[in-house]
Amino acid sequence: MKPKKLYCLGISPLYAETKQHTLHSELYPLPSLCLCDFNEIITSHITKLSQLIIEMELSEASVKTTNITWFFEQTNSYHINIPSYINVTETSVYFSGYLPPYKQTYFVTSKVPINEVLDNAKMFRPIDMARLSLPLAKGMIKELGFRYQAYEKANDRFYVLDDVLAALVKLDGETTEALESDTSSYLLALSSEISSLNEQSESIELEMELLAKKLLYRVFGLTVGDWISTDSTWRPDKRVQLQIERIDYYNESITLSGPIITQKGDIGKRTESVQIRLVTNNEH
Amino acid sequence: MILEKEQSQSRLDWLLIMNISKLIQALNKAKKLRRALPFHHQKIHGLEIPDEEYPKVLPIVKAIFKSLKYHGFDIRISYWGEIMVIEPHRKINVILSLGYFEDETKLAFIRKQLTANNYLDITHNQLVLNRIQLKFRGARAGTKWRVFYLDEVKVLDEFALSIASQIIDKTASLTTNSRFNFFQSFNKVTIEDVMAIARYGAALYGRSTALYFLVRDKNISFYPDSVIIENHQIQLFSFNKESYPYGLNKKALSLLTLLPIELIDNKVKIERR
Numbered sequence: 001m002k003p004k005k006l007y008c009l010g011i012s013p014l015y016a017e018t019k020q021h022t023l024h025s026e027l028y029p030l031p032s033l034c035l036c037d038f039n040e041i042i043t044s045h046i047t048k049l050s051q052l053i054i055e056m057e058l059s060e061a062s063v064k065t066t067n068i069t070w071f072f073e074q075t076n077s078y079h080i081n082i083p084s085y086i087n088v089t090e091t092s093v094y095f096s097g098y099l100p101p102y103k104q105t106y107f108v109t110s111k112v113p114i115n116e117v118l119d120n121a122k123m124f125r126p127i128d129m130a131r132l133s134l135p136l137a138k139g140m141i142k143e144l145g146f147r148y149q150a151y152e153k154a155n156d157r158f159y160v161l162d163d164v165l166a167a168l169v170k171l172d173g174e175t176t177e178a179l180e181s182d183t184s185s186y187l188l189a190l191s192s193e194i195s196s197l198n199e200q201s202e203s204i205e206l207e208m209e210l211l212a213k214k215l216l217y218r219v220f221g222l223t224v225g226d227w228i229s230t231d232s233t234w235r236p237d238k239r240v241q242l243q244i245e246r247i248d249y250y251n252e253s254i255t256l257s258g259p260i261i262t263q264k265g266d267i268g269k270r271t272e273s274v275q276i277r278l279v280t281n282n283e284h
Numbered sequence: 285m286i287l288e289k290e291q292s293q294s295r296l297d298w299l300l301i302m303n304i305s306k307l308i309q310a311l312n313k314a315k316k317l318r319r320a321l322p323f324h325h326q327k328i329h330g331l332e333i334p335d336e337e338y339p340k341v342l343p344i345v346k347a348i349f350k351s352l353k354y355h356g357f358d359i360r361i362s363y364w365g366e367i368m369v370i371e372p373h374r375k376i377n378v379i380l381s382l383g384y385f386e387d388e389t390k391l392a393f394i395r396k397q398l399t400a401n402n403y404l405d406i407t408h409n410q411l412v413l414n415r416i417q418l419k420f421r422g423a424r425a426g427t428k429w430r431v432f433y434l435d436e437v438k439v440l441d442e443f444a445l446s447i448a449s450q451i452i453d454k455t456a457s458l459t460t461n462s463r464f465n466f467f468q469s470f471n472k473v474t475i476e477d478v479m480a481i482a483r484y485g486a487a488l489y490g491r492s493t494a495l496y497f498l499v500r501d502k503n504i505s506f507y508p509d510s511v512i513i514e515n516h517q518i519q520l521f522s523f524n525k526e527s528y529p530y531g532l533n534k535k536a537l538s539l540l541t542l543l544p545i546e547l548i549d550n551k552v553k554i555e556r557r
Contacts, residue, residue: 004407005405005407006405006406006407006409006411006413007403007404007405007406007407008394008398008403008404008406009402009403009404010398010401010402010403023499023500023502026323026325026483027323027483027486027487027499027500028487029322029323032395033391033394033395033398035406035411035413037413069384069413069414071386071391072322074321074322074323074324074327075321075322075327075328075332075383076327076332076385077332077383077384077385077386078383078384078385078386078413078414079334079384080334080384080414081334081336099322099487100319101319101484101487101488102487109403110402110403111402112402112403
């Protein structure tokens with residue numbers, strides 16, 4: 001029986017008692033190696049969890065499993081019955097576990113990108129633009145549009161107020177006379193409003209990002225880490241192959257950016273981006 | 285220089301007359317104590333398998349013991365479940381071990397690569413995962429483990445017989461006298477044993493026993509000079525004879541008495557060797 005895809009992961013302690021740092025390794029015996037064969041059971045766990053993450057907008061999900069082997073230096077052998085968990089984040093997977101007398105996980109492995117371990121991850125996914133006319137897509141695009149309007153409004157106000165604040169600060173800095181009480185109270189009110197606007201626009205930005213991610217998954221079936229191959233938005237007659245790393249929404253269009261994929265099928269160093277226009281202008 | 289001969293172990297005469305069922309019983313009894321092994325500083329061999337696999341493995345061990353006894357071997361089992369086999373003709377000690385092991389050189393290679401990477405694809409390294417192995421080596425410095433895979437065994441009796449003859453073959457090149465007895469603490473309670481149990485107890489019961497605070501005491505955890513257990517109290521002495529007493533409740537005492545310590549007048553002293 002030959003393992004299909006056997007990986008070895010480094011290990012670090014999850015929780016360390018700071019005062020007794022030198023004693024930590026003997027009180028909490030750490031395994032030195034983690035061996036995982038990414039077979040069907042593990043990969044099905046990973047795909048299930050990563051779907052859950054996207055649908056529920058989670059940052060991390062984990063499940064208990066038994067198919068992971070840990071090597072302990074102290075007993076010089078593999079321990080096959082260590083309670084261990086698969087932890088899946090948006091782009092990576094790692095394992096954690098504990099030695100039985102303890103009841104909490106206290107060691108974790110380093111992270112492995114999901115693309116590395118899933119076989120079907122290294123395939124280019126199509127972008128079907130016709131799906132944008134579905135009612136679900138239309139609703140989400142509308143929602144995104146509202147968010148964007150709010151974002152623009154907040155941003156416009158922010159930049160104008162910033163100019164005013166800069167002028168007032170200049171007045172304070174370049175004249176020898178002290179500011180009047182009214183002016184200084186203006187200054188205070190302005191700066192507080194600017195900071196609140198800043199917070200507001202940041203939160204809207206985050207919302208838009210999440211919404212765009214949701215739209216991309218619901219409509220096109222794409223997530224962060226997927227490989228796509230489309231025509232370049234800016235240079236005609238050019239093909240762009242990239243791995244999605246960032247999803248940005250700006251003015252009725254979604255920009256997907258990430259590292260390019262070379263001819264060999266490896267992840268390259270340069271980054272590229274493509275734009276998907278969500279609203280077509282030709283209304284007949 | 286320590287020139288301790290194997291005669292020192294003749295004090296354990298009662299072990300020599302153990303029959304096979306007693307040996308198996310001793311292995312079963314050691315199961316409880318072996319859970320503390322990851323907390324022990326020394327490497328202790330024996331059946332390194334989870335508790336659930338004992339029923340699967342013990343018949344094989346029994347067959348091997350039978351053939352060894354038939355060939356005149358002495359078999360000794362320590363309270364930790366270490367299996368020591370004494371070759372009949374030249375009285376050479378051999379350590380027998382069973383579990384999920386790995387080739388040292390392959391592991392060293394992986395460990396070296398892991399210092400530069402966070403993870404590795406080791407599909408082509410041909411590691412032996414999830415296969416129970418039986419291995420033995422002479423209880424000397426620099427001897428090599430001889431490894432057998434249990435899933436390759438077809439006829440158990442033949443395999444057991446071959447193990448006996450293999451042990452005689454492989455120990456033929458060793459001299460009868462060795463300068464060091466590497467297993468001189470075989471079946472003797474050491475301070476390290478007590479500390480290992482204390483660490484295990486601290487992990488098991490947490491703050492409900494004083495063992496939790498004992499193993500975290502910086503003054504003694506490096507290496508105590510001697511240990512006295514008496515009347516619900518454990519006293520550890522540092523090298524300058526300062527004592528660090530800790531109370532023992534029922535839980536802690538029942539754990540410590542898993543070790544074969546004889547309480548004479550409710551008191552036992554364990555010295556550093």
